[in-house]
Amino acid sequence: MSEDDLATVQAEFPGYRIWREIFPGRDRYVVRSLVPGLSPHTLITSDLTEVREALKPVSPPGPEAFTTGRTNVARMYAHWLGGKDSFEADRMAADSVLVRFPEVAEIAHANRAFLARAVRHVAQQGVRQFVDFGVGLPASPNLHDIARERVPDARVVYLDRDPVVLSHARALLATDENIGVVAGDLRNPAAAMTVPALAELISAPEPVCVILGCVLHFLPSTEADAAAAWFRWWMAPGSYLVISAGTSTGTDPELLQQLQAAFGDAAPVTGRTAAEIAAWFDGLAVARPGVVDVWAWRPDSVRRPAQSRARILAGVGRKPVAGTGCSLERDDWDVLAAGGTSQAVRARPCTST
């Protein structure tokens, strides 16, 4: 293998530092991951072909097959929101959750309202492109409509792995050339984010708002952590990460078990702790009031649920811009370690570059 081959492999895998070490009796390649959560972390081999094989993203299982007989995440959630796009199996499973935990519908609505407030806020900061990964079935208000209140030519790409979600999104959301709908699996964000249809609309060097609404809790823990880390790394400085996710902290374990049974292996519900969710914002400047219950994130009017055994946490983080520090807009943005509210969960502080 020549130095040219090494340069090609280095260019192919920008998430890794790859170099060659030549000592008497030893000639080897060393690979180190530059992105927290990106696997493998370290690799040492004398064969450059092996480097390429080891770093090649593992293709996740293909898109979910369409079936009406088994419960489906997007359709159950749509039923809790009062939507009509569900089948008998979805409605039965969703209703059986509501019998025991009626507040789940209220929390689902609170999640939609949070996403709208967060996107409105990010659009107000001047961001012009949005990526909504795990979009779900269309639910009013559409996030592109919210973004366009402030940025009329905002470019938006919706991604999901569910074929029914994708066909509804293509029919109802992709209403002009600045809105794209792309099939993608969050277990392999690198593959999803390089498809040409997405690259045509989203310019990687420009700030972007990545929205991961109520989707990371459907991934096994290591894959969810890796996906969040991948977006923190991929996003250009000045970009925003909007996340909401169910947490095991303060949620009734019986509800988690019920959801795990309803969704099964197709969408393994992982109850992540509040601290684990806060860690998805590590190194970002986290907007006030921090990582908090969805209903508590800058509410229009304070509508704290009377009592809830179901919790979804939410936050908005901004990737620092080199040389300008972590809290550009002092009134709005703060580093949690330096403040935050008493109920906010702490992320590791943003460090200015």
Ligand SMILES: C[S@@+](CC[C@H](N)C(=O)[O-])C[C@H]1O[C@@H](n2cnc3c(N)ncnc32)[C@H](O)[C@@H]1O
């Ligand atoms: C509960 S809905 C959330 C919808 C919307 N983001 C919201 O917060 O209102 C979860 C969505 O995530 C999608 N999803 C689940 N696992 C996924 C994965 N690994 N990759 C992409 N989408 C996924 C489901 O198909 C579903 O549409």
